[in-house]
Amino acid sequence: xxxxxxxxxxSSSTSPVTxxxxxxxxxxxxxxxxxxxxxxxxxxxxxxxxxxxxAEGHARFSRITIVVDAENTPLxxxxxxxxxxxxxxAISDLSPRDAVERELLLASVKVDELTRPAVLxxxxxxxxxxxxxxxxxxxxxxxxxxxxxxxxxxxLEAFSDVELHRTGRVALSRLGRTNN
Amino acid sequence: xxxxxxxxxxxxxxHQGVDVVFGLPGGAILPVYDPLIDSTIRHILVRHEQGAGHxxxxxxxxxxxxxxxxxxxxxxxxxIVTPIANAHMxxxxxxxxxxxxxxxxxGTDAFQECDITGITMGITKHNFLxxxxxxxxxxxxxxxxxxxxxxxxxxxxxxxxxxxxSTMQWWWPESVDELDLPGYRSSFDIDExxxxxxxxxxxxxxxxxxxxxxxTLKARASAELLAFAERTGIPVVTTxxxxxxxxxxxxxxxxxxxxxxxxxxxxxxxxxxxxxxxGARFDDRVTGRLDGFAPDAKIIHVDIDxxxxxxxRRADVALHGDVRDxxxxxxxxxxxxxxxxxxxxxxxxxxxxxPLAYDPVSDDGLLRPQAVVEAxxxxxxxxxxxxxxxxxxxxxxxxxxKYEEPGTWINSGGAGTMGFGVPxxxxxKVGRPDRTVWAIDGDGCFQMTAQELVTARSEGxxxxxxxxxxxxxxxxxxxxxxxYEERYSEVYxxxxxxxxxxxxxxxxxxxxxxxxxxxxxxxxxxxxxxxDVPVVIDFRTDSSExxxxxxxxxxxxxxxxxxxxxxxxxx
Ligand SMILES: Cc1ncc(C[n+]2csc(CCOP(=O)(O)OP(=O)(O)O)c2C)c(N)n1
Ligand SMILES: [Mg+2]
Numbered sequence: 001x002x003x004x005x006x007x008x009x010x011s012s013s014t015s016p017v018t019x020x021x022x023x024x025x026x027x028x029x030x031x032x033x034x035x036x037x038x039x040x041x042x043x044x045x046x047x048x049x050x051x052x053x054x055a056e057g058h059a060r061f062s063r064i065t066i067v068v069d070a071e072n073t074p075l076x077x078x079x080x081x082x083x084x085x086x087x088x089x090a091i092s093d094l095s096p097r098d099a100v101e102r103e104l105l106l107a108s109v110k111v112d113e114l115t116r117p118a119v120l121x122x123x124x125x126x127x128x129x130x131x132x133x134x135x136x137x138x139x140x141x142x143x144x145x146x147x148x149x150x151x152x153x154x155x156l157e158a159f160s161d162v163e164l165h166r167t168g169r170v171a172l173s174r175l176g177r178t179n180n
Numbered sequence: 181x182x183x184x185x186x187x188x189x190x191x192x193x194x195h196q197g198v199d200v201v202f203g204l205p206g207g208a209i210l211p212v213y214d215p216l217i218d219s220t221i222r223h224i225l226v227r228h229e230q231g232a233g234h235x236x237x238x239x240x241x242x243x244x245x246x247x248x249x250x251x252x253x254x255x256x257x258x259x260i261v262t263p264i265a266n267a268h269m270x271x272x273x274x275x276x277x278x279x280x281x282x283x284x285x286x287g288t289d290a291f292q293e294c295d296i297t298g299i300t301m302g303i304t305k306h307n308f309l310x311x312x313x314x315x316x317x318x319x320x321x322x323x324x325x326x327x328x329x330x331x332x333x334x335x336x337x338x339x340x341x342x343x344x345x346s347t348m349q350w351w352w353p354e355s356v357d358e359l360d361l362p363g364y365r366s367s368f369d370i371d372e373x374x375x376x377x378x379x380x381x382x383x384x385x386x387x388x389x390x391x392x393x394x395x396t397l398k399a400r401a402s403a404e405l406l407a408f409a410e411r412t413g414i415p416v417v418t419t420x421x422x423x424x425x426x427x428x429x430x431x432x433x434x435x436x437x438x439x440x441x442x443x444x445x446x447x448x449x450x451x452x453x454x455x456x457x458x459g460a461r462f463d464d465r466v467t468g469r470l471d472g473f474a475p476d477a478k479i480i481h482v483d484i485d486x487x488x489x490x491x492x493r494r495a496d497v498a499l500h501g502d503v504r505d506x507x508x509x510x511x512x513x514x515x516x517x518x519x520x521x522x523x524x525x526x527x528x529x530x531x532x533x534x535p536l537a538y539d540p541v542s543d544d545g546l547l548r549p550q551a552v553v554e555a556x557x558x559x560x561x562x563x564x565x566x567x568x569x570x571x572x573x574x575x576x577x578x579x580x581x582k583y584e585e586p587g588t589w590i591n592s593g594g595a596g597t598m599g600f601g602v603p604x605x606x607x608x609k610v611g612r613p614d615r616t617v618w619a620i621d622g623d624g625c626f627q628m629t630a631q632e633l634v635t636a637r638s639e640g641x642x643x644x645x646x647x648x649x650x651x652x653x654x655x656x657x658x659x660x661x662x663x664y665e666e667r668y669s670e671v672y673x674x675x676x677x678x679x680x681x682x683x684x685x686x687x688x689x690x691x692x693x694x695x696x697x698x699x700x701x702x703x704x705x706x707x708x709x710x711x712d713v714p715v716v717i718d719f720r721t722d723s724s725e726x727x728x729x730x731x732x733x734x735x736x737x738x739x740x741x742x743x744x745x746x747x748x749x750x751x
């Protein structure tokens with residue numbers, strides 16, 4: 001715990017105090033996600049977020065990034081059980097201090113003449129960008145650290161009529177730190 | 181060679197060396213039953229698919245080879261869910277083949293459709309939905325590889341009807357590399373440093389115990405265990421799943437630990453300073469209340485499944501891999517001879533103060549169930565196999581029978597599945613026709629799966645069934661007596677309804693009954709003379725008899741309750 005950077009400590013409900021990021025390489029087969037979700041459900045492991053995409057350069061594999069709560073269940077137990085799933089090929093455990101984590105946030109915000117300047121200011125301050133506009137609303141994108149996304153989400157609470165989606169984080173080992 | 185998917189399935193089973201399958205046909209699996217007629221594989225037609233599953237388990241536990249069951253879709257598949265869950269808990273190698281509706285009908289609520297791969301996801305080691313006939317050889321070979329290697333377990337293969345009917349060019353995977361299992365490993369290098377650390381712990385220990393679990397049987401490590409135990413002089417306990425892994429007659433054997441374990445075995449673990457766990461998983465029935473379990477013991481934990489390490493109890497040394505290889509390595513690494521004389525003196529005292537006890541004279545003139553188990557054992561040929569149901573009779577069969585070799589004790593441990601006994605005994609007899617097979621069953625259990633005796637009779641499988649008929653769901657009655665102030669709620673069954681002798685006869689078996697010690701000896705002798713048809717004996721036993729010793733749930737193993745006759749003596 002002591003070495004976990006400030007930004008990870010108690011920043012919001014989406015960033016658990018003691019979380020680990022598992023980068024899980026799985027076979028791209030029907031039902032794999034159900035097997036993983038089912039395992040977490042039946043063993044009472046908590047998932048904070050989960051993101052899936054085809055793995056780099058492979059049609060056969062996908063990479064699942066799972067943020068898990070390693071406080072209530074020892075990480076060793078989660079990894080050990082996950083590893084027993086036949087379709088799971090490899091698991092890297094990225095502790096937050098050893099990982100680069102990013103997440104994508106999309107938000108549509110209703111704007112009028114009065115609120116528009118404040119919304120644009122929030123976008124500029126967060127280094128977010130506007131990706132869609134019409135007369136009464138803007139759609140904003142922010143790609144950043146989970147903490148930056150948390151902060152921006154809180155900032156947007158000042159406005160009414162916000163629709164917001166976050167992808168859950170993806171992560172890679174920091175360069176120069178080989179985790180496995 | 182062009183084959184249908186169904187033909188390819190049967191041919192694949194033949195290639196796997198399957199000699200017998202247990203099953204029952206139906207619509208979706210029909211195509212598979214046709215080529216079965218021309219196959220060398222024996223098919224045993226069960227009366228309920230649960231029977232097929234437990235028979236396959238009994239076969240596997242008696243032979244060490246995987247058991248195979250074939251059932252149809254929908255209700256056929258759901259009827260075998262209990263045995264699959266049972267095999268999953270007890271790590272028994274099974275391959276279960278289910279029919280499925282045609283591919284294009286999946287997801288439409290078609291007749292007898294059910295999502296059996298979804299249902300069994302959490303109770304199989306792995307499962308497959310076959311998508312094309314050409315996959316069949318690979319999937320069947322993979323299913324057997326998964327079921328039998330690493331930590332064994334059940335694997336289900338769901339075969340849609342159209343896939344069984346379509347054609348493929350026959351092929352057979354020649355090596356594991358062709359099985360397309362990039363995420364699966366089943367053999368592991370031994371961590372030599374950990375072996376050294378474990379050997380140091382063993383050499384330093386004063387009160388070591390070899391805590392032997394079912395994994396020792398799965399790894400076929402009995403000979404290595406015997407050698408290691410004899411060379412070091414370390415006492416041995418065998419869990420409910422490991423009875424037979426170490427001879428009961430061996431002077432170093434303290435018996436079974438756990439909720440109904442021997443006082444000496446339970447207390448040796450409690451007072452131990454080093455538990456060497458071999459393929460055991462610190463089950464709650466062994467540990468009792470966890471925070472009071474073996475408080476002074478360091479732990480060497482040997483297992484093929486690394487998820488078992490630190491799951492329940494923190495290991496001081498975890499040794500990942502095959503139990504047999506690791507026991508050999510430990511034996512080689514432990515040089516110094518241990519002086520365990522003080523420990524053995526203590527153990528011998530516990531053994532002589534608190535042997536297994538029961539009062540042979542029953543108040544109501546009925547038989548003592550323990551005496552029945554002992555009488556059957558006494559008259560049984562060496563190597564006789566015992567299968568049991570779940571309840572008091574199971575505990576008496578585990579305690580009072582002396583198991584001398586692997587594969588002679590077959591029961592449902594992790595799941596505690598009532599009704600396991602009769603079909604498991606049938607499966608064991610099919611796998612080991614040279615052996616006598618007794619089912620020691622409860623009256624409640626017998627009523628759950630007795631119809632499989634029709635299967636046994638018609639297939640010529642002459643097992644012997646001893647019903648310890650106490651007219652009750654006895655184990656539940658015991659708990660209500662002890663912990664619910666004798667408020668008996670829904671546990672009475674009646675000794676006479678059904679009439680077990682007539683029922684046995686109606687199923688083509690010989691039915692016998694005994695209510696007195698003299699009759700008991702007589703019917704056991706009679707049953708031992710009958711070797712062509714199944715025999716069922718209705719032993720009328722004392723309802724009030726309870727299983728002791730007992731560690732009540734929520735208590736630590738220090739609070740073990742011995743038989744009432746021994747209580748005054750407790751120091
Ligand atoms: C399928 C199933 N249902 C319920 C139970 C709960 N249960 C455990 S032992 C037992 C009583 C078994 O009765 P019987 O077969 O007569 O054995 P006894 O304890 O009398 O020897 C029951 C109901 C169970 N283990 N399995
Ligand atoms: Mg009973």
